[in-house]
Amino acid sequence: xxxxxxxxxxxxxxxxxxxxxxxxxxxxxxxxxxxxxxxxxxxxxxxxxxxxxxxxxxxxxxxxxxxxxxxxxxxxxxxxxxxxxxxxxxxxxxxxxxxxxxxxxxxxxxxxxxxxxxxxxxxxxxxxxxxxxxxxxxxxxxxxxxxxxxxxxxxxxxxxxxxxxxxxxxxxxxxxxxxxxxxxxxxxxxxxxxxxxxxxxxxxxxxxxxxxxxxxxxxxxxxxxxxxxxxxxxxxxxxxxxxxxx
Amino acid sequence: xxxxxxxxxxxxxxxxxxxxxxxxxxxxxxxxxxxxxxxxxxxxxxxxxxxxxxxxxxxxxxxxxxxxxxxxxxxxxxxxxxxxxxxxxxxxxxxxxxxxxxxxxxxxxxxxxxxxxxxxxxxxxxxxxxxxxxxxxxxxxxxxxxxxxxxxxxxxxxxxxxxxxxxxxxxxxxxxxxxxxxxxxxxxxxxxxxxxxxxxxxxxxxxxxxxxxxxxxxxxxxxxxxxxxxxxxxxxxxxxxxxxxx
Amino acid sequence: xxxxxxxxxxxxxxxxxxxxxxxxxxxxxxxxxxxxxxxxxxxxxxxxxxxxxxxxxxxxxxxxxxxxxxxxxxxxxxxxxxxxxxxxxxxxxxxxxxxxxxxxxxxxxxxxxxxxxxxxxxxxxxxxxxxxxxxxxxxxxxxxxxxxxxxxxxxxxxxxxxxxxxxxxxxxxxxxxxxxxxxxxxxxxxxxxxxxxxxxxxxxxxxxxxxxxxxxxxxxxxxxxxxxxxxxxxxxxxxxxxxxxx
Amino acid sequence: xxxxxxxxxxxxxxxxxxxxxxxxxxxxxxxxxxxxxxxxxxxxxxxxxxxxxxxxxxxxxxxxxxxxxxxxxxxxxxxxxxxxxxxxxxxxxxxxxxxxxxxxxxxxxxxxxxxxxxxxxxxxxxxxxxxxxxxxxxxxxxxxxxxxxxxxxxxxxxxxxxxxxxxxxxxxxxxxxxxxxxxxxxxxxxxxxxxxxxxxxxxxxxxxxxxxxxxxxxxxxxxxxxxxxxxxxxxxxxxxxxxxxx
Numbered sequence: 002x003x004x005x006x007x008x009x010x011x012x013x014x015x016x017x018x019x020x021x022x023x024x025x026x027x028x029x030x031x032x033x034x035x036x037x038x039x040x041x042x043x044x045x046x047x048x049x050x051x052x053x054x055x056x057x058x059x060x061x062x063x064x065x066x067x068x069x070x071x072x073x074x075x076x077x078x079x080x081x082x083x084x085x086x087x088x089x090x091x092x093x094x095x096x097x098x099x100x101x102x103x104x105x106x107x108x109x110x111x112x113x114x115x116x117x118x119x120x121x122x123x124x125x126x127x128x129x130x131x132x133x134x135x136x137x138x139x140x141x142x143x144x145x146x147x148x149x150x151x152x153x154x155x156x157x158x159x160x161x162x163x164x165x166x167x168x169x170x171x172x173x174x175x176x177x178x179x180x181x182x183x184x185x186x187x188x189x190x191x192x193x194x195x196x197x198x199x200x201x202x203x204x205x206x207x208x209x210x211x212x213x214x215x216x217x218x219x220x221x222x223x224x225x226x227x228x229x230x231x232x233x234x235x236x237x238x239x240x241x242x243x244x245x246x247x
Numbered sequence: 248x249x250x251x252x253x254x255x256x257x258x259x260x261x262x263x264x265x266x267x268x269x270x271x272x273x274x275x276x277x278x279x280x281x282x283x284x285x286x287x288x289x290x291x292x293x294x295x296x297x298x299x300x301x302x303x304x305x306x307x308x309x310x311x312x313x314x315x316x317x318x319x320x321x322x323x324x325x326x327x328x329x330x331x332x333x334x335x336x337x338x339x340x341x342x343x344x345x346x347x348x349x350x351x352x353x354x355x356x357x358x359x360x361x362x363x364x365x366x367x368x369x370x371x372x373x374x375x376x377x378x379x380x381x382x383x384x385x386x387x388x389x390x391x392x393x394x395x396x397x398x399x400x401x402x403x404x405x406x407x408x409x410x411x412x413x414x415x416x417x418x419x420x421x422x423x424x425x426x427x428x429x430x431x432x433x434x435x436x437x438x439x440x441x442x443x444x445x446x447x448x449x450x451x452x453x454x455x456x457x458x459x460x461x462x463x464x465x466x467x468x469x470x471x472x473x474x475x476x477x478x479x480x481x482x483x484x485x486x487x488x489x490x491x492x493x
Numbered sequence: 494x495x496x497x498x499x500x501x502x503x504x505x506x507x508x509x510x511x512x513x514x515x516x517x518x519x520x521x522x523x524x525x526x527x528x529x530x531x532x533x534x535x536x537x538x539x540x541x542x543x544x545x546x547x548x549x550x551x552x553x554x555x556x557x558x559x560x561x562x563x564x565x566x567x568x569x570x571x572x573x574x575x576x577x578x579x580x581x582x583x584x585x586x587x588x589x590x591x592x593x594x595x596x597x598x599x600x601x602x603x604x605x606x607x608x609x610x611x612x613x614x615x616x617x618x619x620x621x622x623x624x625x626x627x628x629x630x631x632x633x634x635x636x637x638x639x640x641x642x643x644x645x646x647x648x649x650x651x652x653x654x655x656x657x658x659x660x661x662x663x664x665x666x667x668x669x670x671x672x673x674x675x676x677x678x679x680x681x682x683x684x685x686x687x688x689x690x691x692x693x694x695x696x697x698x699x700x701x702x703x704x705x706x707x708x709x710x711x712x713x714x715x716x717x718x719x720x721x722x723x724x725x726x727x728x729x730x731x732x733x734x735x736x737x738x739x
Numbered sequence: 740x741x742x743x744x745x746x747x748x749x750x751x752x753x754x755x756x757x758x759x760x761x762x763x764x765x766x767x768x769x770x771x772x773x774x775x776x777x778x779x780x781x782x783x784x785x786x787x788x789x790x791x792x793x794x795x796x797x798x799x800x801x802x803x804x805x806x807x808x809x810x811x812x813x814x815x816x817x818x819x820x821x822x823x824x825x826x827x828x829x830x831x832x833x834x835x836x837x838x839x840x841x842x843x844x845x846x847x848x849x850x851x852x853x854x855x856x857x858x859x860x861x862x863x864x865x866x867x868x869x870x871x872x873x874x875x876x877x878x879x880x881x882x883x884x885x886x887x888x889x890x891x892x893x894x895x896x897x898x899x900x901x902x903x904x905x906x907x908x909x910x911x912x913x914x915x916x917x918x919x920x921x922x923x924x925x926x927x928x929x930x931x932x933x934x935x936x937x938x939x940x941x942x943x944x945x946x947x948x949x950x951x952x953x954x955x956x957x958x959x960x961x962x963x964x965x966x967x968x969x970x971x972x973x974x975x976x977x978x979x980x981x982x983x984x985x
Contacts, residue, residue, distance in 0.1 A: 097657060164931025165585075165591075179462075220459075
């Protein structure tokens with residue numbers, strides 16, 4: 002009889018604990034970096050191949066400007082920024098096993114480049130950086146990694162580049178919310194990084210019955226150490242001293 | 248002027264392509280395995296520590312019986328089954344960086360065991376298998392991997408065990424939908440496996456404003472090669488010849 | 494007394510087993526690929542920055558021609574060839590933690606490129622392909638992966654590219670024997686591939702008291718499924734039918 | 740003509756750089772851990788299945804005592820120690836693709852256990868810890884990871900456990916030198932850790948024409964940030980303050 006009471010009380014306490022999902026929090030320090038996934042035309046430009054399904058989410062979140070804010074914060078506060086791009090080459094179109102969106106991305110020529118060692122046709126293409134980000138990416142503060150090939154950084158050098166600089170906490174934004182951004186959040190968590198996500202510095206495809214953005218926000222909240230809005234992040238950074246060289 | 252028309256037509260075609268999200272499909276063959284994540288009391292038993300938040304989803308999906316059906320299909324059709332469990336030891340409670348649900352899981356003692364080399368208190372605990380699955384797991388057809396430690400198989404030997412048996416396609420079920428199950432789907436896709444998910448052989452925490460199950464189903468549909476219901480999978484298997492030894 | 498005899502006999506049997514190190518063997522089939530690491534000037538050209546320490550080993554093994562034979566075999570017998578290159582960018586020179594040869598490679602400017610998205614100064618540089626391999630690498634039969642960044646394929650997309658084509662066995666050659674080639678052998682074994690190494694289609698730095706080539710051959714023999722010479726491999730391939738399109 | 744002189748001088752300088760292989764060095768600090776691979780009977784006990792081929796090297800290096808010194812240093816100076824064990828279960832004997840020593844290890848029953856969830860027959864077996872290490876391993880200062888399954892930590896949770904405690908530099912010893920110990924050195928380097936190796940707190944199989952220990956020492960020197968002897972490491976630690984609680 003006593004055991005039942007204990008069990009009941011324990012259940013109530015656990016349910017309360019679950020309802021109050023903890024927010025472990027995130028402190029920006031000298032071992033922190035900003036990571037931006039896929040800041041490329043095919044996601045963020047009205048000319049990009051996915052604008053028809055992601056454009057509304059990009060506009061509602063003000064994603065293009067919010068990602069630019071992340072680049073600016075990195076520069077202003079001397080926090081390194083890592084860009085993880087997405088490129089496909091002709092040989093990637095020969096894959097025998099693919100998931101739904103992999104098939105789609107190849108069908109619509111998303112992120113296509115001619116060759117890893119060719120820049121022919123690259124400038125201004127869907128695979129190129131959104132024009133307004135180029136002045137940030139082409140500075141010494143930004144490390145551009147090798148391309149990821151499915152959604153996550155398992156297939157590029159992002160984790161190594163972070164570790165080789167002593168980074169162990171990351172602030173994450175970029176495209177698209179439930180695919181590459183979430184895949185980076187998940188893999189970086191598996192690698193033991195502290196991860197915060199900026200939920201309006203990203204956006205996602207919204208299809209009939211499939212709201213990619215809502216799925217991402219749910220998983221950000223459950224998996225990351227903290228979820229920021231861009232405004233909250235700006236406020237958080239303002240407590241730090243400005244990089245005096247810039 | 249002509250360019251605008253071409254662009255418009257291209258946009259319409261791409262939007263149609265996106266709206267008709269492809270379904271690459273999945274064929275069960277001799278290189279296919281079934282994978283089950285976390286078939287353990289803390290998720291699936293009314294006595295488990297998460298029942299208060301996952302119980303409703305487990306009951307609505309008929310998850311407990313559907314996972315049992317996966318075990319039965321493996322046995323009947325001679326398809327190997329791999330179980331990827333989730334255990335925490337005292338030293339895991341000393342982690343310095345954690346995400347929201349990692350903190351919660353440790354707070355509520357989820358999946359806790361005394362020691363990797365001790366079985367004291369394990370039998371019937373939240374970390375133990377759901378009782379009705381034991382007769383399947385304790386056969387030669389099932390490989391139990393080392394525990395995963397965050398959500399995905401990056402920290403255990405699942406990928407190696409699959410590859411060492413020549414498996415390159417997997418059918419995935421288990422708990423919980425948007426956490427370990429989805430993390431396994433994503434990592435196995437990054438490793439080049441063909442992945443199908445059984446969407447009612449899983450379930451998830453549903454919190455106020457955070458529907459883990461809906462998030463998972465969205466990502467299953469976008470990322471996997473195919474999404475089955477358990478009934479559809481049973482029907483698909485029925486086209487194969489039965490394992491005559493069993 | 495009896496136990497001692499059993500123990501003695503067991504020890505003798507085990508020692509015999511060890512002395513007769515098994516050779517599991519390797520069968521070339523439709524799931525087999527050839528992998529070549531670092532076929533670049535800095536290792537293989539007399540103008541390359543490491544020629545002073547690897548040149549002797551390259552010449553003794555006839556490495557340059559033997560690697561060319563691997564490219565030819567792939568083409569003739571329609572076996573896909575994957576090239577895993579080694580590039581360093583300016584930001585790689587900012588790494589805070591490095592091993593001995595990483596420091597050295599950066600000191601001597603090995604494999605340096607200006608930028609992942611720039612080909613300025615690349616043609617004919619130490620990072621470029623050895624000239625005589627270009628005609629093979631620039632065909633559809635060859636997949637060039639992203640660069641590895643330490644020694645192994647953990648930081649590039651080689652494993653994914655192999656798996657996406659259904660490859661599960663690899664024949665390995667390239668430079669240098671105990672560093673990138675061995676690192677590829679080891680990581681591919683950890684990923685569950687069957688691995689054979691061509692021991693004279695590679696070479697290594699030989700320093701006073703540090704014979705990199707001997708170290709590599711020892712580990713090839715102990716870790717790989719089979720070790721070929723180039724001649725043996727040619728003979729093995731000759732049992733297969735020639736690609737009639739080429 | 741002038742170009743030839745520049746080339747000649749450059750070559751001489753590079754050769755000198757190579758001949759003087761850099762020693763990047765290693766500083767023990769609060770982010771440093773000790774890692775010990777396979778401190779188990781099958782390698783270190785005269786009753787172990789490999790003693791016939793590794794025993795001589797173990798005795799020459801004084802490996803058993805030197806590994807014990809590593810455990811003692813961790814305790815005395817409050818440096819966490821991580822043990823990465825090697826276990827094989829019955830299902831591991833069904834692997835279809837294996838390298839030479841994997842075949843051998845399975846043939847001789849090395850590291851065999853009955854089941855991950857059974858301790859039947861484990862106590863004192865070849866898979867158990869060497870008896871004299873048990874008092875160290877069974878303390879709170881030591882984290883025992885899941886077993887690695889080939890040679891490296893790719894298949895267990897070592898990297899995560901290190902990162903979750905904020906470790907980014909490791910001191911490595913254990914068995915056997917050119918197999919699991921070297922595989923751990925290499926993978927930890929690929930993961931961006933600073934790695935030092937204790938070259939006489941390890942040993943290796945020495946077969947006719949295959950000296951595993953020499954191979955390992957060559958690769959330790961070329962790949963690690965620093966190579967210590969146990970005496971040098973003791974001396975290095977003596978500069979630190981002693982853990983006052985012990």
